[in-house]
Amino acid sequence: MQAISIKFINKTIPVLNYTHKHSQMDLLMRKLKELELHFEFRKKLKMISLIEIIGDVAIFKYNDGTKLYLEVS
Incomplete structure (x- = not known):
């Protein structure tokens, strides 16, 4: 498991990359770009505590325990 942090709109978010592929991080960064x-996504971004990359899916975990699944491929 690779643990790194990304900075997105003045917020640093830890990312756990279970795929160990740097290409998945590139795809995630493109998707975030x-x-x-997107106003609604930026509002929700304030509550994200962790991002996990598993396969072709990025899982955004929020402070309240909910999750948002985002396909990055």
Whole structure:
């Protein structure tokens, strides 16, 4: 498992990359760049505590225990 942090709109978020592939991180960063101007996503971003990458899916875990699944491939 690879543990790193990414910075997205003034927030540092820890990322656990279970795939051990750097390409998955690149895909996640591209997807986040696409969502950068999405207002609802930016509102929810404030509550994200952790991102896990498993296969082609990024799992955003929120402070209240809920999860958002985002396909990054």
